[in-house]
Amino acid sequence: MTDAPTIGTPLSGSATRALLLGSGELGKEVVIELQRLGVETIAVDRYADAPAMQVAHRSHVIDMQDASALRELLLDEQPDVVIPEIEAIATGVLAELEEAQEWSLRVAPTARATVLTMNREGIRRLAAEDLSLPTSPYAFVDTYEELEAEASRLGWPVVIKPVMSSSGHGQSVVRTPEELPAAWEFAQTGGRGSQTTRCIVEGFVDFDTEITLLTVRHAGGTTFLDPIFHRQVDGDYAESWQEPAGTAWPWLAAAQEVAGAVTGALGGWGIFGVELFISGDEVIFSEVSPRPHDTGLVTLVGQDVSEFGLHARAVLGFPVAVTRWPGGCASWPVKVHGEGVPEFAGLPAAYAVDPSVQVRLFGKPRVDGERRVAATLARGASADEARERAKAAADALTVELR
Numbered sequence: 001m002t003d004a005p006t007i008g009t010p011l012s013g014s015a016t017r018a019l020l021l022g023s024g025e026l027g028k029e030v031v032i033e034l035q036r037l038g039v040e041t042i043a044v045d046r047y048a049d050a051p052a053m054q055v056a057h058r059s060h061v062i063d064m065q066d067a068s069a070l071r072e073l074l075l076d077e078q079p080d081v082v083i084p085e086i087e088a089i090a091t092g093v094l095a096e097l098e099e100a101q102e103w104s105l106r107v108a109p110t111a112r113a114t115v116l117t118m119n120r121e122g123i124r125r126l127a128a129e130d131l132s133l134p135t136s137p138y139a140f141v142d143t144y145e146e147l148e149a150e151a152s153r154l155g156w157p158v159v160i161k162p163v164m165s166s167s168g169h170g171q172s173v174v175r176t177p178e179e180l181p182a183a184w185e186f187a188q189t190g191g192r193g194s195q196t197t198r199c200i201v202e203g204f205v206d207f208d209t210e211i212t213l214l215t216v217r218h219a220g221g222t223t224f225l226d227p228i229f230h231r232q233v234d235g236d237y238a239e240s241w242q243e244p245a246g247t248a249w250p251w252l253a254a255a256q257e258v259a260g261a262v263t264g265a266l267g268g269w270g271i272f273g274v275e276l277f278i279s280g281d282e283v284i285f286s287e288v289s290p291r292p293h294d295t296g297l298v299t300l301v302g303q304d305v306s307e308f309g310l311h312a313r314a315v316l317g318f319p320v321a322v323t324r325w326p327g328g329c330a331s332w333p334v335k336v337h338g339e340g341v342p343e344f345a346g347l348p349a350a351y352a353v354d355p356s357v358q359v360r361l362f363g364k365p366r367v368d369g370e371r372r373v374a375a376t377l378a379r380g381a382s383a384d385e386a387r388e389r390a391k392a393a394a395d396a397l398t399v400e401l402r
């Protein structure tokens with residue numbers, strides 16, 4: 001792909017082809033945006049009938065952590081752009097193929113960015129040690145004995161996370177030494193299938209609030225979106241919202257500086273979800289996704305172009321601009337526990353909450369354990385009003401597993 005890209009016609013020799021690695025709810029929205037731009041889309045994930053597969057031109061099921069399977073697929077498809085969507089990918093293959101340029105391949109935002117962020121160690125060392133950004137105190141451990149030593153050095157409570165995981169998988173807050181063995185066990189079994197025992201152990205940050213600062217690097221420069229506030233439960237997002245457009249924050253300039261430094265170091269084009277803790281006026285870097293962020297689902301109602309549309313435009317090489325809905329907006333994820341195929345009821349009641357309510361049913365084929373299967377979205381005059389509406393809409397939905 002050149003710096004001034006053209007878009008071909010899908011399924012023809014001129015097609016512009018985008019291949020998603022990871023095809024969950026976030027990828028589904030990216031594929032919809034790419035389809036609107038006439039891009040041929042190929043959705044890949046570890047299981048069949050994943051959400052993005054249901055809207056893409058075609059799909060493949062492979063173990064994305066298997067380097068040879070991934071290499072074989074990419075050589076076969078030869079996409080113009082690869083869009084990583086999840087944290088469990090053999091990213092070394094992306095770096096190898098981007099470097100080799102056997103065909104004109106770009107990885108969004110860059111192969112190096114995906115390598116560095118796929119593993120918590122890469123991005124944490126880049127931010128804290130190379131860029132000298134404030135982070136929680138941390139250590140990396142490979143054994144239970146190392147964990148014990150580092151946790152007591154850092155001081156309680158500590159947060160333990162597998163180096164390859166997301167959405168809180170395998171993550172726990174440990175308040176006393178007695179809780180440590182169970183947390184180690186959870187980290188070993190609960191991650192996203194990494195082949196290592198390695199974990200990060202972090203000192204607990206007693207923040208006032210936490211935000212995702214969506215940052216778009218694109219052909220026209222770098223654009224910071226309005227902060228997205230969120231509340232997390234067990235390491236996974238439980239609610240996110242944007243305050244009315246134009247709200248001023250004393251820490252915003254510092255937050256943009258941190259986001260600019262991290263995304264600048266990662267480089268390339270695309271959207272980044274920069275996760276920051278705010279404590280007083282202090283901004284502490286937590287982590288960054290070089291792709292759309294789950295808390296950014298709120299942009300589906302808060303902006304004229306959502307984070308998914310912005311990612312699609314940026315990775316294709318186009319400049320972006322954003323207009324905000326002037327009021328508040330909110331998203332509320334729907335998670336279910338159990339086993340079976342989801343069946344949803346209560347949509348009329350959810351829509352009756354407010355005309356601004358929107359519902360996304362992701363279409364995940366089944367649930368085994370706990371899984372996010374839907375989200376509700378709403379607007380309001382204030383963020384609080386939007387949050388109440390999004391929650392009320394989610395409460396009105398019922399999910400049966402059959």
Ligand SMILES: Nc1ncnc2c1ncn2[C@@H]1O[C@H](COP(=O)(O)OP(=O)(O)OP(=O)(O)O)[C@@H](O)[C@H]1O
Pocket residue numbers: 136159161165166167168169171202203204205206210232234235236237275286287294
């Ligand atoms: N050191 C810390 N101190 C206090 N809270 C923390 C710390 N690390 C993580 N958390 C809490 O846990 C949440 C999830 O952590 P983190 O983002 O690292 O996990 P994740 O698995 O990558 O989640 P996601 O994929 O949803 O971003 C954070 O948003 C924050 O609320």
Ligand SMILES: NCC(=O)N[C@@H]1O[C@H](COP(=O)([O-])[O-])[C@@H](O)[C@H]1O
Pocket residue numbers: 022023024025026027085086166167293294364371372
């Ligand atoms: N915090 C990261 C995040 O929200 N990622 C989103 O969740 C999907 C995996 O869901 P699953 O575990 O239900 O398959 C991913 O594919 C992505 O869309």
Ligand SMILES: [Mg+2]
Pocket residue numbers: 275287
């Ligand atoms: Mg996170």
